[in-house]
Amino acid sequence: MDFSFSDEQRAFQETIRRFGAEKLAPRYQAREKEGVIDRDLCREMGELGMIAPELPEKFGGMGLDSVTAGIAIEEVARADFNVSYVQLIGSLMGTLIAQHAAEDIAHRVIADICAGRSIVALGLTEPRGGSDAAHLILRARKDGGDFILNGEKTSISLADQADEIVVFTRTNEAEDGARGVSAFLVPLDAEGISTTRFDDLGSGAVGRGSVFFDDVRVPADAMIGPENQGFRVVMQGFDYSRALIGLQCIACAEASIEEAWEYVKEREAFGGPIARFQGVTEPLAEAETLLYAAKLLCYKTLWLRDQGEPHTSEAAMCKWWAPRVAFDAIHNALLVHGHYGYSRELPHQQRLRDVLGLQIGDGTQQIQKMIIAREKIGRIAVPY
Numbered sequence: 001m002d003f004s005f006s007d008e009q010r011a012f013q014e015t016i017r018r019f020g021a022e023k024l025a026p027r028y029q030a031r032e033k034e035g036v037i038d039r040d041l042c043r044e045m046g047e048l049g050m051i052a053p054e055l056p057e058k059f060g061g062m063g064l065d066s067v068t069a070g071i072a073i074e075e076v077a078r079a080d081f082n083v084s085y086v087q088l089i090g091s092l093m094g095t096l097i098a099q100h101a102a103e104d105i106a107h108r109v110i111a112d113i114c115a116g117r118s119i120v121a122l123g124l125t126e127p128r129g130g131s132d133a134a135h136l137i138l139r140a141r142k143d144g145g146d147f148i149l150n151g152e153k154t155s156i157s158l159a160d161q162a163d164e165i166v167v168f169t170r171t172n173e174a175e176d177g178a179r180g181v182s183a184f185l186v187p188l189d190a191e192g193i194s195t196t197r198f199d200d201l202g203s204g205a206v207g208r209g210s211v212f213f214d215d216v217r218v219p220a221d222a223m224i225g226p227e228n229q230g231f232r233v234v235m236q237g238f239d240y241s242r243a244l245i246g247l248q249c250i251a252c253a254e255a256s257i258e259e260a261w262e263y264v265k266e267r268e269a270f271g272g273p274i275a276r277f278q279g280v281t282e283p284l285a286e287a288e289t290l291l292y293a294a295k296l297l298c299y300k301t302l303w304l305r306d307q308g309e310p311h312t313s314e315a316a317m318c319k320w321w322a323p324r325v326a327f328d329a330i331h332n333a334l335l336v337h338g339h340y341g342y343s344r345e346l347p348h349q350q351r352l353r354d355v356l357g358l359q360i361g362d363g364t365q366q367i368q369k370m371i372i373a374r375e376k377i378g379r380i381a382v383p384y
Helices: 007-034 039-047 066-079 084-100 103-114 230-266 278-306 312-336 338-342 348-359 365-377
Strands: 120-123 139-143 146-157 164-170 181-187 193-195 208-219
Touching: 007 039, 007 066, 007 348, 039 084, 066 084, 066 230, 066 278, 084 103, 084 120, 084 164, 084 181, 084 230, 120 146, 139 164, 146 164, 146 181, 164 208, 164 230, 181 208, 181 230, 230 278, 230 312, 230 348, 278 312, 312 338, 312 348, 312 365, 338 348
Parallel strands: 120 164
Antiparallel strands: 139 146, 146 208, 164 181, 193 208
């Protein structure tokens, strides 16, 4: 087994790491206060090929592999966890559109995603239930050659910053659950759409909120994928995004652990650096081990995707385990810094809050463990 990156991947990694150190990391905390991801920054990343590089060349991507996309999101998240949402949502939504949208839509949207000119949000979750995502209330009623959308999507990342949204809605009233759901690409400035923003604990630069649809008219050719089969379309994409989320969280934690190693060499107590005390260094060594193992799991999952191999179980492992490992590692890094680490002056508290959100969003650990059980022993593991 070859665990090394190619020369091209290493060069790509170094370019993004340098960009992150110069352009992203210095304003990580400032972006949270501003509550927005700067679009000029997105375009700069697009020019460097940092957004969804795995998307097909014919649509405006670079046609690279999933592992290279993982490198991109890891290096961006190391510098600014919240900016890496641009990479995450670009890869998730870009892949969905590339595989299932009409070619004219794919050409237009994917080119803009990769260039950093456009952000496309995911509109799946509803107030009735996050984990029970198949039982949708938002309705699309057919009206001639159009559909009329009514309802609410909630817990939508970048709800008030995105340009378009792929919204999942029930198009067949006779069906329940995953059947009878269709997906539409809808501009967020369309008549009848309004948004709100929640006051969350973390990820302030991303923002999370609700999107309301009040008699929103959408042409039938804006449908993504076959009619009444939209839920299957989006669920296929989560096997990919869950591995990317794992790398997001791991990279954020690695930044805190690296800072903690430097701190324990410099901070003195009882006549010497605190690094000589095993009680100080052992939690950091444990964090290094767990983060390394979680990173290997994420890259193995991306490698499986590149080989066309099944990776649903591995993706679920990435999603429940990596965010928890990352949260614990950042927590330990904060504690090693003492009350200095508890201060908002340092980024550990923000990283802790930001990573916590991904122990919830895109599938809780309980749901991921159910997926792993189902993959292992079949649908007997699915609750009634």
